[in-house]
Amino acid sequence: MPPAGGRSTEVGSPGMIEALRAIVGSAQVLTDDIATYAIDARKKYFGKPLAVVKPGNTAEVAAVVTLCAAHGVAVVPQGGNTGLVGGGVPDESGTQLIINLSRMNRVLEVDPQNNTMTVEAGCILQNLQETAATHGRLFPLSLGAEGSCEIGGNISTNAGGVQVLRYGNTRELVLGLEVVLPSGQVWNGLRGLRKDNTGYDLKQLFIGAEGTLGIVTAAVLKLFPLPTATQTAFMALGSPAKALDLLTLMKGRLGERVTAFELVSDFALSLVEKHVPPFVSPFAERHPWYVLCDLADGRDAQALAADLEAALAAALEGELITDAVLAKSEAESQRLWKMREDITWAQVREGRNVKHDVSIPISKIPQFHAAAHAALEAAYPGVRPVVFGHVGDGNLHYNVAHPTATHSEDEWVGREWESVSRIVHDCAARFNGSISAEHGLGRMKREEIRRYKSEVELSMMRAIKAALDPAGLMNPGKVL
Ligand SMILES: Cc1cc2nc3c(=O)[nH]c(=O)nc-3n(C[C@H](O)[C@H](O)[C@H](O)COP(=O)(O)OP(=O)(O)OC[C@H]3O[C@@H](n4cnc5c(N)ncnc54)[C@H](O)[C@@H]3O)c2cc1C
Known part of the structure; x- marks a missing residue:
């Protein structure tokens, strides 16, 4: 529980900082050298936090939020700070507190029979993929920032990534949540149920809310069988229209086994060639467009390869593609995927x-x-x-x-x-x-969205925000 204290503890005053230290311990309240927490991944927003607090468990998060609510201090939840719309950094006022969840990184339970994993919000996505794999399971959320983004951030942005085609967005991968509400109350909705028709599905409110309705502290995640066979193909083609025809053909022939289907323009690839050496193009010639496609199956690897080759032959014959390469090993598949991920860094260098x-x-x-x-x-x-x-x-x-x-x-x-x-x-x-x-709205698209959503839709969103966060202290200035 937070230490007793009246409104005399001013925002930014030594009293406020001392009260935070009493909750999480002195070492977990940072006031110096905190610039990295205050700058977003794109280096577009440079905030000025009151302090950065790193709680170690849900009770500490609740106590910090309760204290902030009592003193009118706005809080900014933060995970891996890889977000691309400035949602996880404070404004420049020096009055907003960053609550960074990174210390809450424990896997609480893996239940292979229920195909679920219960985890704290600060777990790094890649660690969760690896934990699932050690139990013979797949946690399919996969994105370029997976080595540093955290599951609480993924949930709060409803992250997508490269396997949405087969497994859905984060929204479809979450069965239960624990959330600290703006009042400091804790909602324990950590249920691993696939069926639960008991009124409003509250967890969906917090998924994709970008930290504006509460702080996600833990989640129950869906797991899937670990594929035993995978294939990666890189194909050259003439236009986006051909890519769509190719997608229809691949889905028709290979069904749910198509897990990723990424389009890359020749100009995007040329930036990788220019800026991220050593670059070796899989093709002797340039083509206007490319598709990188992954397949996964729980059965025989040779059968999957044969089905893919037959699909590519049909695509060549139907003039949907002009050339194709198949990765012959996991290392080759990773090289092709690295080329795709390197587009991000190539753009920065351009x-x-x-x-x-x-x-x-x-x-x-x-x-x-x-x-x-x-x-x-x-x-x-x-x-x-x-x-x-x-x-x-x-x-x-x-x-x-x-x-x-x-x-x-x-x-x-x-x-x-x-x-x-x-x-x-x-x-x-x-x-x-x-x-x-x-990526979400964050700070970057907050104004812009008003042009594209109806007043009816915006007013429903404002009503939900006002019901859960009447004082407007939970990540203010983001989304709405
Ligand atoms: C190289 C690169 C590639 C990327 N690729 C993709 C991609 O393919 N698909 C995709 O969807 N995104 C992608 N992103 C964006 C980013 O990685 C995702 O948005 C990710 O889900 C953010 O997670 P995070 O832990 O870094 O969250 P942060 O950046 O820390 O926070 C993001 C938002 O969530 C809120 N938040 C964070 N943790 C919590 C919590 N526990 N409770 C409540 N609110 C919280 C923050 O306030 C903020 O509004 C990419 C980013 C990079 C840098």
Whole structure:
């Protein structure tokens, strides 16, 4: 429980810091050298926290939140701080407290028969994948930041990643949650049930809420059988429309065994070649587009390889693809995936660009791409879209780089960010898409979303926020 104290403990006063130390211990209240906690992964937002608190268990989180509620101190929940919309960093006021969950990293239970794993929020995603594997199970959430993002952050952003096509978003992988509410009360909803029709499904409110409704402290996660056979194919093709036809063909022939289907434009790949050596292209020639596809199965590896080869032969014959390579080993598969993940770093080295994370109904992706490219070209002749993403889920990272890679690029990105985004987001809206497929709204898209959601939808969201967080102290300035 928090130490007794009245409102005389001012925000940022030594009294407040002392009260926090009494809850979590002096070593877990950081006030010096805390800049890394206050800067987001993109280095777009530079906050100034009151302090960083690192609780070790749910009771400590509850006590810290109770103290903050009593003193009107706003809190910012933080996991691995890999979020891409500035949701996990405070504002510049020096009055907001970061509650970092990283010390809460215990796996509480693995139940292979129930196919569930109960974990604390600060567990690093990759560690959870490895824990599941040691029990012969798969935890399928997989994304580029998995070595440092935490499951509480994944839940709070409803993270997507590369296997949504087969296993769904984080939302579909969570059976139960424990949450510290803005009042400091603890809701224990750690149920490992696949059926539970007992009224509102409250956990869904907190999944994807970006820490604005409460602090996730633990979760029950769904596990799956560990595949015994996997295959990776990298294919060259002429257009996004061909990629969709290819997806239909692969799904038709291989069904649920298609676990990932990633589209990469030649320009995105050329940036990897330019900036992330040593780069060895799997193909002798350049092609306009590529698809990286993973398959997984619980049966015979040779049968899976044969089915994939037959599907690729049909795709070649049907002129959906122009070339293909199959990874002959796990190491080759990893090399192909590294090439895909390196697009992120290659873009950084090329210079800043305007980032987008849109989703479009899958069938409309070719029209969206054509419309967005035409509108951007009309406004900024020679503009260079860096297009890649989880096209099997209709999710494109449609980033936009300046016509030339010059030093003026940074200035251009800063000046034109809003108008470039407006073009891309309006195009997404025209095809009934979303301006945030998986990264969330955070600080970055908080204003922008008002343009695309109806007043009815926004007012329902505001009502939920007001019901759970009437004082507005839980990650203020994010989402709404
Ligand atoms: C290289 C790279 C690749 C990426 N690839 C993908 C991808 O493929 N798919 C994808 O979806 N994302 C991707 N991301 C974005 C990011 O990794 C995800 O959003 C991730 O889920 C964030 O987890 P985190 O622990 O780092 O959360 P943080 O960045 O710390 O926080 C994110 C948000 O969640 C809130 N939050 C964090 N922990 C809690 C908690 N315990 N309770 C309540 N709220 C909390 C924060 O306040 C913030 O609003 C990528 C990022 C990078 C850097």
